[in-house]
Amino acid sequence: MLSRKGLQLPEDYLLTRLAEDVQHQTKGASTRARKARFVAKNGACNVAHTNIREQGRFLQDVFTTLVDLKWLHTLVIFTMSFLCSWLLFAMAWWLVAFAHGDLDPRAPPARAPCVTELRSFASAFLFSIEVQVTIGFGARMVTEECWAAILVLILQNIVGLLVNAIMLGCIFMKTAQARRRAETLIFSKHAVVSLRDGRLCFMVRVGDLRKSMILCATVRMQVLRRGVTREGELLPLEQIDVRIANPLDTNALFLVSPIVLCHVIDSNSPLYGLSAQDLQRDDLEVLLILEGVVETTGITTQARTSYVSDEILWGHRFVPAVSEEDGAYAVDYSKFGNTQRVPTPGCSAQKLERQGGVTGLKFGGAGEGAPSLRRRRRASTRR
Template identity: 45%
Template sequence: IGHNIRTLAATTTESCTEIDFTLNTSDYFSRCCHRSMSALRKKFGDDYQVVTTSSSGSGFNQPAPEKKKKRQRFVDKNGRCNVQHGNLGGETSRYLSDLFTTLVDLKWRWNLFIFILTYTVAWLFMAFMWWIIAYIRGDLHRAHDDKYTPCVANVYNFPSAFLFFIETEATIGYGYRYITDKCPEGIILFLFQSILGSIVDAFLIGCMFIKMSQPKKRAETLMFSEHAAISMRDGKLTLMFRVGNLRNSHMVSAQIRCKLLKSRQTPEGEFLPLDQLELDVGFSTGADQLFLVSPLTICHVIDTKSPFYELSQRSMQTDQFEIVVILEGIVETTVLVKTIGLGLLHVYALV
């Protein structure tokens, strides 16, 4: 270190020997020192830092603190939980027992794929059934016989059977192709087609409607604080963060809750990796019921009942924990319940 300091002094002296001490001498000397320090950094590495004095001459500025290592969130800022289910074994069949909810929870690309595939398979199957009836009755070989009454007029191959099915399914009315009264099996198939079509329409269209009406993007217009802060309010140490609504439409019956996720060990020696503790944000006073027309500050008083009561300022910055904020309310435009959750990792103490 002594050798490096002597090198710095020699370099600085050599760079500044020919300077005329005018009114701008101090500024010029400062620039020379910065250039010399840059040269030393290139030679000896990043151990050297430019140290300047404050305008009041009170001392040296402290170097910037190192950035904290990014920690894995349990709940992301967009509300998605970083949880993967494993070792399910044969329990995956439970998803099929609640097929409607499973389809609604799928991504849009899979929903559209299942929607198109189901209709395509159903249409081809029913068209094949009409073609089978025409084939068994021999209508395909006597399509141009004017004295013969087929099951379905002017159906003489699979494409014509498919077109007849589309005309029946879409209820656009019969024209060139129509069913006759000489075909009881065709009447039964017609009834089966109507029932099957109604079931498929109700299931798939209902699934798509529920998925489109879900207010998932409503969270994009609800703003939360990037960080939480601890400061004095009304003479009490208080954890605070803010929430605001960007839309003109209100969140009806909005209610907010906070969970503290932290690992702990019980007196019996059991380790709980994700222990959930409730943070009081005004349950007894009704402050958790929000009238979200303007940005609001959510407060948690750190008293003897608070999980943060025994934590110091240093423990706040070093301990592994996460605060999960859950905002639930009814979207005014769609009258649907929306639950929004996000995790806060950084808590800053201002006192």
């Protein structure tokens, strides 16, 4: 036991496991095979949907199905929808001309045709394109000779408007999807665990690269792990909500500059009983979800990322990335993911709380706190 002004602190947690020692001790554990992660670093969900027997449900929402398709498939459908409609109505115009006798070379020249200058299927196809895309070159035109031609003209205009609305709307939605805006919402590559106000905290940094803000930004944090109920039911992917510390008692963010999200590891936290070594051995995944409304478009966007055990640095703290220069605040994104080692107990938050916490101790940075602590321990041992 070491003593500091009457405060009895156990030697096994008094910052004896600095970040470099913890990483060295857990290096072997981190190299073993881990379970597949649920969410990739870029936010893509690692879930494969198989054995779906009700495929027809996707056709009940055709527009969403088209938007969700890959770009190659969407462009193929976009092209084929216009080509098929042009060919379909080209056949209709050819049949109208054939039924009226306009394609007969022996027809008297004084007889008015249904469509002028329509003498073959090629000319019928060109006229179909002119009608649907409203080019109107003027060489071919509908006359008042045939009511069938007038009905086909009305029908093709209606179908053409529907095809344009659906396909152009699909292309617009794919280019303006919410996840496109999420590309400029960034998360730190690593999460850190260190002391803040005398309590162990799990921290992640999030930022926005654009000047246009994300309105009503909210953030959620979940811990994904295997679990077992009291009845013995195996939960292969249990989702546990994690509370993020906020003085306003809400998860809303004013994301005008990079923010460090902090989760206090208390008795309600799923990380409460995990030490630095336990964290490396445990197959858990921390999921972070950021949602908000894009200021310029009003579209709701969502950005996601996750951190597995190997991506959580115990005994580290984020380097400040915001500074004041010439009366304005400047953000240096080269420091966005940088961390520094700081003196941090290697024990769990549960054990730290049982030992009375570390309130009253003043810690410096990793460079000054660790050597001074070692000197105190050596002096205590000599005494």
